Amino acid sequence: MNTRSTALPRPAQRPTGHASAAAPAPAPVSVPEPASSTAAPPPTGPQPHAPYAEALLAHAGRDWLRLNVPGHAADASRFASLAQLFGPGALALDFPPLLDGLDLGAASPLARAQELAAEAWGARRTWFLTNGASQANQIASLVTPALGDTLVVQRSVHSSVIDGLVLSGLDAVFVQPSIDAEQGIAHGIGPEALAEALAQALAAASRPAAAYVVSPSYFGAVADIRALADVAHGAGVPLIVDEAWGAHFGFHPDLPGNALSQGADLVTSSTHKLGGSLTQSAMLHLADGPYADRLEPLIDRAHRMVQSTSASALLLASLDLARAQLACGTAELEASIEAADRIRRTIRRLGRFRLVSDTFDRYDDITGADPLRIAIDTRHGHISGHEARRLLYRDHQIMVEVATDAAVVAVIGAGSQPDTERFVEALHCLPSPLSDAGHQPLQRLPAPGPARLTTREAFHHPARLLPAAEAIGHISADTLAAYPPGIPNLLPGEVITPEVVDFLRYTANTPHGHIRGAHDPLVTHLRVIDSGTH
Structure with a gap:
């Protein structure tokens, strides 16, 4: 990989015996040069530059007397435990917001970094976020009441979208995704299902505010965003796409196009997932379409509401660097795709396991697949996904992203090149505890119970705690989601079945199982609204 190193200026020499020594210099930042591969044309403009990251690096190289926050003051000698864990460079780069030369003003390095991100993803405007795509989903939910009173939303959205409904107070019409009953996983929705839900909202004399869909799914299934956008626009509403898992889309010809290029109006992007930025960093992209003039000032206001006033400079800089890497790292992306393909080819050849994506052609709502996602049907190899994940972690020091009762999902970050042989060998060394005769029934995704209240009404309603078995038939006060992937299995206002x-108790009792929003780790009790059944 060709890189250009931005050298860090040496701090000015302090007199001998000064009470506080200068913090050691952070390591230089390497910014990718355009790839030499001819697989895709290089981006236009100065995409190899990372203006905010470079400005932050230069700022850290000056001889500051830091009498402001953060309290460690970049003093690696006095805060040795922090410096030992994170390195003195991280402390030196940890600046607060609102500094000249970093993020103040319309022409600041941060503003320029966000402009380059908008250019790279094809957006009218991009916002850098430091609380993940969950923050992006909350912003998107907060702005939609200005457009209508009902959100038409895919039922398998991330729980942060449901949190956004609580914040916004919007009513919702849910669109059920297609379900792979054999695997027990949700895919996406098609244009016909979206059109029917929009018509349902209109028939109920409500004003649809927007359509909210997910693509790609947690298992890599890509929806027909172009067709969904046409349906939404035909009904007079924008299309919002939770593209949390597709930050890398559009940066290589072997990857699906990103949602903005397919007609989406607002796109949430969890850049840290496969895009290479630090955990908890994300972006929100606004298309230059018919809804942009109305949405842009609203997003600005919502962003100020939910973005920390102490946003991490480290997270912001990582977004700047990830954008430069994606925009200019065609050769590295190609190597990542080839690594994933190599794993798939070997799994098919050895025959013990199957690939979930090999069944995607059975579903009309799936038009493509993310090549950097490797979803493996472990039940076919006579071991549950939960057990496979546990043994890979414990015995082989291999972490996979998601496990279900029937599968595990491995992901390869855009630009990374893992040891594919190590993974395939460990996978095929797993024991086969399940015989065909003693195969446990698959734990299927439960159908949601009927909704009796809006999410906001249920959230604010007085609640009481009941044993899980006694809570059946009552209305849930909480959002409960098996995590990962974080798709809600129970919403506030829904009847508990x-x-x-x-399903929730089974998942909570599996290795690595976690239920987000549960009152207790094993889901022995549930919170229900105090008025009982409706």
């Missing part, structure tokens, strides 16, 4: 309780 036996199937939902069984």
Whole structure:
């Protein structure tokens, strides 16, 4: 990889015996040069530059007497434990917001970095976020009441979208995704299902505010965003796409096009997932379409509401660097795709396991697949996904992203090149504890119970705690989601069903199982609204 190193200026020499020594210099930042590969044309403009990261690096190289926050003051000698864990360079780069030469003003390095990100993703405007795509989903939910009173939303959205409904107070019409019953996973929705839900909202005399869909899914299934955008626009509403898992889309010809290029109006991007930025950093992209003039000032206001006033400079800089890497790292992306393809080819050849993506052609709502996602049907190899994940972690020091009762999902970050042989060998060394005769029934995704209240009404309603078995038939006060992937299995305002309780308790008792929003780790009790059943 060709890189250009931005050298850090040496701090000015202090007199001998000064009470506080200068912090050691952070390591130089390497910014990718355009790739030499001819697989895709290089981006236009100064995409190899990372203006905010470079300005932050230069700022850290000056001889500051830091009498402001953060309290460690970049003093690696006095805060040795921090410096030992993170390195003195991280402390030196940890500046607060609102500094000249970094983020103040319309022409600041941060503003320029966000402009380059908008250019790279094809957006009218891009916002850098420091609380993940969850923050992006909350912003998107907060602005939609200005457009209508009902959000038409895919039922398998991330729980942060449901949190956004609580914040916004919007009513919702949910669109059920297609379900792979064999795997127990949700895919996406098609244009016909979206059109039917929009018509349902209109028939109820409500004003649809927007359509909210997910693509790609947690298992890499890509929806027909172009067709969904046409349906939404035909109904007079914008299309919002939770593209949390697709930050890398559009940066290589072997990857699906990103949602903005397919007609989406507002796109949430969890850049840290596969895009290479630090954990908890993300972006929100606004298209230059018919809804942009109305949405842009609203997004600005919502962004100020939910973005920390102490946003991490480290996270912001990582977004700047990730954008430069994606925009100019065609050769590295190609190597990542080839690594994923190599794993798939070997799994198919050895025959013990199957690939979930090999069944995507059965579903009309799936038009493509993310090549950097490797979803493996472990049940076919006579081991549950939860057990496979546990043994890979414990015995082989291999972490996979998601496990279900039937599968594990491995992801390869855009630009990374993992040891594919190590993973394939460890996978095929897993024991086969399940025989065909003793195969446990698959824990299927439960169908949601009927909605009796809006999410906001249920959230604010007085609640009480009941044993899980006694909560059946009552209305949930909480959002409960098996995590990962974080798709809500129970929403505030929905009736609690036996199937939902069984699924949540089963998941909570599996290795690495976690239920976001649960009152207790094993889901022995549930919070229900105090008025009982409706």
